[in-house]
Amino acid sequence: MQALALIIVAMNEGDHGSAKSRRRVFLRSALAIAAMPLLPAHAEAGALRIGLTPVFLDDQLSFLTRWRAWLERQLKRPVVFVQRGNYREVLDLIRGGKIDFAWICGYPYVRYRHELRLVAVPLWRGRPYYQSYLIVPADDAKSNSLTDLRGKVFAYSDPDSNSGYLYPQYRLTALGENPSTFFSRHFFTWGHRKVIEAVGAGLADGGAVDGYVWETLAEFHPKLTGATRIIERSPEFGHPPFAARADIAELELRQFRAVLLGMSSDTEGAELLRLLRLDGFVAGRGSLFNEIARMAARVRRT
């Protein structure tokens, strides 16, 4: 993971020119070259650049390698995954046209709907929906709703996450509370998995996470989720979708959508979906995210 992070920095360095010292540039190049087999074509012309965010377990490198190889075979062109420390940076990249596609949350999708194009929505448990979970440490038997967490420490995943930020904000707003003063302290972990870790360790008294991530993690790392307890499940929202930059070529969009939609009917693709604990992708409609848009509007008003 660390090596990957370095490479990403190295790839990004081109954007900022060569103000850095020679040594550091060399070091990064060396690292980048060393990691070539994993993520090649960082400067490859014609590579499809796909931004990833922690709307799924994006820290499983072996899975990403397999998935990228599969996508390259399907698309018959190089594919580059681009990961960043938070949603915002990925969004900036796609809004600025620096990447072609991104798997993002429904919340930023509705916010920048006019700058993005919907590509596909994952099917989780057969439907394109997911929930936000409010969790508390497993050893906290007293807290049973969000209101019980008044004056406590709360962990959000990312300010651009629906399940990990918007929903609890909306809930508090709907309850007539001021989300910025309801908790004594809050912090962002920049990832759903880390919210689960923070709550499990007792660092935060409560947290909001992507229900799909929580359930998936419960299968892979039951210890992590076992240290937390779900006290509230949100209504269903549109599952974080794949979006494309607004000026994407129609052909590229269709090709990529077709690959995603055909994933479940391909042997390797189905295996990859199984690892993601997803059932496939559907084209989806923008209206799937209307509820998120409504919540966002409500929170913004207050």
Next chain:
Amino acid sequence: MAAVLGTALAVTAALVTREYDEMSQNLEAHAKSLARVLANTLVAPVLHDDIWRAYEIIQSARDPAAIAPELQADVVLVTDSEYRVFVSSRPRAFPIGSSLASQGGAYGRLRAAMLEGKPTEQKVIDPADSAHYFVMSPLVADGVALGHVVLGYSKISFLPRFIGLVGRAALVTLLVLIVIMPIAWVSARRTGAPLLALAEAMRHVPGGLEVARLAELPASRDEIGQLGDAFVRMVGELKHKQELESQMLVSERLAAVGRLSAGIAHEINNPLGGMLTAIKTWQRHGSGDPMAGQTLSLLERGLDQIRHTVAALLVETKPEDRAFQPADIDDLLILVEAEARARLVHVVVESSLVAPLPLRATLLRQILLNLLLNAVAAAEQGGLVQLNAEAKDGKLKLAVCNDGQHIPDDQLAYLFEPFASGREKGHGLGLWIVYQIVQQLNGGLFVESEPGGCTTFRVEIPYVEPA
């Protein structure tokens, strides 16, 4: 042995102490540098209020499977400028936003320690009543303290390593002892055993000088060997002195007995002579009364016996006598022969005498006859009696030995006294007479009796060669 043990223990203790100091110094240096690194790294997250990032950083400073658990901070605390917990490695024990003072105990005192001294310097706090000690490093941004990083180390976790250290040291000491002990034991025995033998021998002084003299003492050239030699010499001289003393005692007693018996003999002899003369006068001129004659004859025999006994007690030397000749010995053998044959005792003579000696023959014959008769009587049935005679260095040396029963030491001292004989036969004056004669001739008389060996009487009589 105790010295070896003591040395081993002292060396071990010194090593352990040194190691302990080194360990605690290492630990402190490690803690300080870790605290400094953490403080530098945590400035940005604290400044940006990024609790999760700060948490990840302090978690990364802890390795749950560390090789050296005592180098593991038990707790890492990051406090803000209000001395409240910004984040901690144990959020349940130290929740975000809680005050250190609310923890009480040593933690409560940390706040006071943070206020002391320069706000930008590192501090080590070791409260005596706490199971932890703390290293504090301030989070400094642009000269302003944003808060502190506190590393709490368990004093107890330090123990297992220390115990391990002591254990290893003990093991090494034990191994060394296992090697050294036998060597030390052997060496101690080599030093101690002779001393013990010497001490054991000394225990017999002065009671059992013979045992002490025969004790096996080390024959080495070192101090102990010299000590042993000196001891043997001392015992020898003591024994010699004791022998002299007992001899003197015997001689004095014999002299006293001699004076007493001589006095008594004279007192008896005078009236005795008168009484015998009176009897003789009556026998010559008496009335012829048979009854009186018979009675007086009885009296005469009794008085005669008294006279003989007294005469034996009081050996009178007569000045005129012939010189002692080698043939006298042959005569004596003839005298003894009948007695010897009766007891089947074999008498052997080894004589180197060839010429007459200027000594009075009667007295010497009396001496030899007494000794030979005694020897024949004392010898075993069918045993052996041996007579040695030689003249040498102006002395006539006679030795009569028999293979008869050993004379116990306690009897030897009284052997020459009158009536000391244990035998039923004889009047008990034989050896007394020999002693008296030897005394009068300025000679020496010795007796040796060894259990299972011979009993030997030696006589040495000096003579002056006629010019």
